[in-house]
Amino acid sequence: MEKAERETIKAPSDNRYYSAAEVEDVAELDRTWASPTGIVGWFQVVNHSNIGRRYVITAFVFFLLAGVLGLMMRTQLMQPEMKLLHPDLYNQIFTMHGITMMFLFAVPVMEGLAVYIVPLMLGTRDMAFPRLNAFGYYVYLLGGITLYVALLFGIAPDAGWFNYPPLASSEFSPGMRVDIYAMLITFIEIAALVAAVELVVTIFKQRAPGMSLNRMPLYVWSILVTAFMIIFAMPVVMVASMFLAFDRNVGTHFFEALSPAGQGPLLWQHLFWFFGHPEVYIIFIPALGIISSIVTTFARRPVYGYTALVLSIVATGFLGFALWVHHMYTTGLPQLGLSFFTAASAMIAIPSGVQIFCWIATLWGGRPQFKTPLLYVLGFFFIFVLGGLTGVMIASVPFDAQVHDTYFIVAHFHYVLIGGAVFPLFGGLYYWFPKFAGRMLSETAGKWSFALMFIGFNVSFFPMHNLGLMGMPRRVYTYIEGLGWNDLNLMATVGAYVLGVGVLISLINVIYSAINGRESGPNPWDSDTLEWACASPPANYNFSPMPAVDSLHPMWDMKERGVRPAVTGVRTDMRQVLTTTLMDARPHALSNLARPSIAPLLLTGAVGLGFIGFLFSINWLILSFFLAFFAIVYWNYPRYDERTPPWKKEGENGN
Amino acid sequence: MRKWRQTQIKLSAILTVAAVVAFFTSCADTRFQSVLNPKSTQAAEIALLWWVMLGVFTVVLLAVTLLVAAAVLRRYDGRRGELSDRQKRNMVLIGGVIIPVVVIFAFVIYSVSVGRYTASVPHDAPITIEVVGHQWWWDIRYRVSGRDLNVRSANEIHVPVGVRVKFVLESRDVIHSFWIPNLQGKTDLIPGRKNFTWVTATEPGIFRGQCAEFCGLQHAKMAFIVVASPEAEFYAWLERQIQPARQPVTEAQVRGREVFETTSCTLCHTIRGTQALAEVAPDLTHVGSRQTLAAGSLPNTRGHLAGWLANPQQIKPGSRMPNLYLRNDELDALIEYLSSLE
Amino acid sequence: MGIRADEVPFVGAYDASHLSHFNYHDEAPMWWGFWGIIMIETTVFAALIASYYYLNLSYPEIPPAGVKKPDLLMGTISSLVLLSSSYSMHKADSASEKGDVKTLKWGLLVCIALAALFLILKVFEYSKVEYRWDSHAYGSIVWGIVIFHSAHVTSLVLKTIFIAYLSWRGYFNKDRHLGVTINGIYWHFVVIVWIPLYLVIYWSPRLF
Secondary structure: HHHHHOOOOOOOOOOOOOOOHHOOOOHHHHHHHHHOOHHHHHHOOOOHHHHHHHHHHHHHHHHHHHHHHHHHHHHHHHOOOOOOOHHHHHHHHHHHHHHHHHHHHHHHHHHHHHHHHHHHOOOOOOOHHHHHHHHHHHHHHHHHHHHHHHHHOOOOOOOOOOOOOOOOOOOOOOOOHHHHHHHOOOOOOOOHHHHHHHHHHHHHHOOOOOOOOHHHOOHHHHHHHHHHHHHHHHHHHHHHHHHHHHHHOOOOOOOOOOOOHHHHHHHHHHHHHHHHHHHHHHEEEHHHHHHHHHHHHOOOOOOOOOOHHHHHHHHHHHHHHHHHHHOOHHOOOOHHHHHHHHHHHHHOHHHHHHHHHHHHHOOOOOOOOOOHHHHHHHHHHHHHHHHHHHHHHOOOOOHHHHOOOOOHHHHHHHHHHHHHHHHHHHHHHHHHHHHHOOOOOHHHHHHHHHHHHHHHHHHHHHHHHHHHHHHOOOOOOOOOOOOOOOHHHHEEOOOOEHHHHHHHHHHHHHHHHHHHHHOOOOOOOOOOHHHHOOOOOOOOOOOOOEEOOOOOHHHHHHHHOOOOOEOOOOOOOOOOOEOOOOOOOEEEEEEEEOOOOOOOHHHHHHHHHHHHHOOOOOOHHHHHHHHHHHHHHHHOOOOOHHHOHHHHHHHOOOO | HHHHHHHHHHHHHHHHHHOOOHHHHOOOOOOOOEEEEEEEHHHHHHHHHHHHHHHHHHHHHHHHHHHHHHHOOOOOHHHHHHHOHHHHHHHHHHHHHHHHHHHHHHHHHHHHHHHHOOOOOOOOOOOOOEEEEEEEEEEEEEEOOEEEEEEEEEEEEEEOOOOOEEEEEEOOOOOOEOOOEOOOOEEEEEEOOOOOOOOOOOEOOEEEEEEOOOOOOHHHOEEEEEEOOOOHHHHHHHHHHHHOOOOOOOOHHHHHHHHHHHOHHHHOEEEEEEEOOOOOOOOOOOOHOOEEEOOOOOOOHHHEEEEEEHHHHOOOOOOOOOOOOOHHHHHOOOHHHHHHOO | OOOOOHHHHHHEEEEOOOOOOOOOOOOHHHHHHOOOOHHOOOHHHHHHHHHHHHHOOOOOOOOOOOOOOOOOOHHHHHHHHHHHHHHHHHHHHHHHHHHHHHHHHHHHHHHHHHHHHHHHHHHHHHHHHOEEEEEEEHHHHHHHHHHHHHHHHHHHHHHHHHHHHHHHHOOOOOOHHHHHHHHHHHHHHHHHHHHHHHEEEEEEEHHH
16 A cells, blocks of 8 residues: 555656755755844744744753752652651752742653654655744743742742632632632643644644655654644643632632532542543653654554554543543542543543553564663563552552552652653753754663662652552651651652752763764764754754655665655745645645744743743733733734735745 | 563562552551451441442452553564454453443442531531631530530540531631541631541540641640540549649649749630639640640650640640749659649 | 664655645644634633622622613613624634625625724723722723623724735635634634623523
8 A cells, every 4th residue: 555655746847956055055955944042042033943942941850850859859758757848848859849840841842852853754844833832932931040049038839739619619728829820830731732723733734745644654643643642631630720810819719618428629639630530641642743753753563553543642641631530539529420431531541551552562573773762661661560550550449548648649649640741751862962952861861770770769659659659648747757658768868869860970071962963964873754854953944855755764765776766846035934745744834934033032921921920910911911911912914025016926936 | 671571570470469468468457547348337438439439440450450551561572462442442442441440430429428427417426526726736625515625725625426416617827737547537727717527436546646737846746635435434524624623732732833824824725613714725734644645746755744834845846835944843743733733 | 671762764654745734623733723713712701701790799689779771772782783793703704715806805894894893893992981980999800801701802993804814915815714713713803702791781680
């Protein structure tokens, strides 16, 4: 079937092969796509590779900060009755650890990586809305910095990352802390949402000609599913946090237990977990894509069961929305309903099983190369399967009643999130770093880092299963002597530091190799997807000329044929890309992308003023509504050349 | 390269075995705050569920780990070592679909049947205990056969062995969660709602429970003690609890009561038989008979009581119990009095 | 191995030079982007409606005893005003596709006037309601829905003023009207999403 479709690519009319320079004026492309320089220029940059890189670096900075917070907690819990952290500070720290890892690290890093990689994989020059991309980044950055400034001043949120009212109400959490939570969560989710829309549209419209849906790399599929999940999950938490902000500041009664049935507190839990559970899959599903890329490359075989993998990723996405109540088993909801959620939660094991076995079957193909990215994926197999199995356990209502909100759960979700997302992400970092930097990371350091992370992680988090079963609730700043928890807690703390050292080695590796690493060339791993077709690091315009594809493995085709198909006739004097049809990716139209602009920064300022100003007065929110309107007008105001009559332009078109 | 592979496989094998051993040694558990030392019919059912799941899932984990190891470590001799597409398909079908479906089916049925039992709160239970959660202590009241005995205690619950005991759970401030690992899974205390749970203790003993839902600054120090005793002993204890506080005998005790009644203690606490009748803090009528202080965070000894009364904010920062700034002689008398309230 | 990706020669597979960059409907990323925003907003409104019913579960009736039911007449009149604006937006939009700039210009102004009338009617209606958002949970969610939707109508008005300004400046023509189309889609969305909200607020107290 593949063979027959390949012939649909037209043979060159003149039987001639071109070099890049013959197809397009590369110098002009360079000028057209150049990013502005200087300090003001830094805030005008819109190219997806710049924005993606900023996202990833910023997210890793937050990862390190949250990791340090985690180590502080582990140090406090090393022994019973430690006096290192005051409970007030401890509560801020564990809340910030959770918020940072979920909202400032996991989602942004996955979206940021996608912002960098997806357009390259699709063979296009930028994302559909470059300015929106920049806007999302500034929003994320401003939100994250504000949260950490709050922590420095000792007014960070302290009611846990799921922030249950009435504890989070103004009665039991007076002051600014929970307001900061409510406003900044909403604010930061704006960034997640714009990136999601942008990714969906880019994936729908800007695939290289010939990249029909069934030739789309699995990584792109996983990002597509993730983006849709973000679109349907994040708005709900924004609604919930705005309700909470209004409860606290203008006296509404959304989450209060006024009524006899006490609906208010549970409304928060329903809304929060309707977002919160998909959130976990939003973090995990991109990792499925990363793993698929790494397995394909290092097994040197096409991934086995492409269709099954796509279906299972989509199924995981759907199922993710039917599970939220399993976070609420102990709230006294009717048993019959809970049984449904037990079944639905356990069903996740089926798509996960299909994925795991498809990868095993792929690995069974060739001779796997034990490069660092693959090691992280192998680590993923053990950790994630373990975490997944404890996940099935806690889908059981009675068993969950015993371990809910204990260290068993802490162990479970760290197994799922670190195993399911951080290990693949580090694998992805080692895999794509040559593309970001043009240089290879050190393999030796990589293997050390992996070994320490793997051992440290298990030493740290495995004993927490036992701690939970032995009765240790989560979110306690200390515990008393005599419960038999001391040794395991000490072990967990030691493991956490080993894990920290492992991460540190990778950090040093990245900094060192970015300067001194061996040059990688465009395709160091001999991978199969389009991002390896362009230079490392990619030029601002990514590809010249824009590529076309006729299979899932364009790079392997290129190697086989010694030639690659290209798109001609895209203008080089403006930021123009080809748009293609949704299903078959047939060329459809040309799209002129926005140029660098300061407008995204202005809009961020306008919106940020509202959200941060709300902490002081609601009037700022209203003011920001109108300021944002002017920023949007400025953003979209037609530029001179776009106002030239169209017939003139048509005349210039074509080269 | 080969050496690295061997190290790796050895490492994962050792880790897996160590993991399983670690779990199974928890079997011989005598702890008084542990899921794995069940002392009620409900907790025993859940513990059994746990052991079955642990056994089955350990096999699954080992199988997957071995398969991955086999896939990446097998000797490679060209295309011959490769599985055919048919073999691969069967592997995905059996490993990824059929086995999970069978295991999940059995799991759901088993789990639901256990859940039906543990959640079937008997509304005709002879003994009902009302638990009200506060930041950060537990208010306890008893009803026998529907009759309110006006017995109020705090942070310590007594239950008879072999009798179904129903708990009515409420909260006055934020969400708490009521959990006695040895006896029953947790149920939340949600303001505005009433939740229920039940326990049938199978052996006498003393167990510890702890709030499991984050409830603010002192969530870590919101624990309680459960005393399971034979029925006769339980009723004898209940009889004693019904009595008002014992009158002070010694001079120091009389002085202590005076201190209690003339300082801010009476603003929050009750001692039945005195003028102190406020309900916002633990009932102290029989405080001397309790095993712990400050919601299960200190043993109830004279020394700890002195420390707690002298500086509660040191022991439990942010606690609703303020520092009293008593003179030393007042403190001594108060300790004398409170410890006499058995 | 051995082949450097940047040295492999190309073969022309597609020539894009004949393609237009004036895109209509699904040719344009912007069109899809607005559908993305509409999906987000639909989720928001769905969450609001779910919250409305969840909060009202605890009362034996909607609205809680002692609270007057919302004014059906006023609510229906203002809803009809809003619905009719969708018709004039449709007129304006299809005129712009035909290049009929005059209908476009005036159609947009009619839309703005109708939406503004809707807002005025809402302000009038809710200034007479005896409860506020801080009276009870029912009040919170009803005011929440109405204010949130009215903020959307306000943003529609602002946005359409901008579009109308551009059309009076002669920016739109037969080829270049994507801005009008997209603004129209969003306009229809805000109007259509009001229908379930209207049913929830004005009819569920009468049906349950």
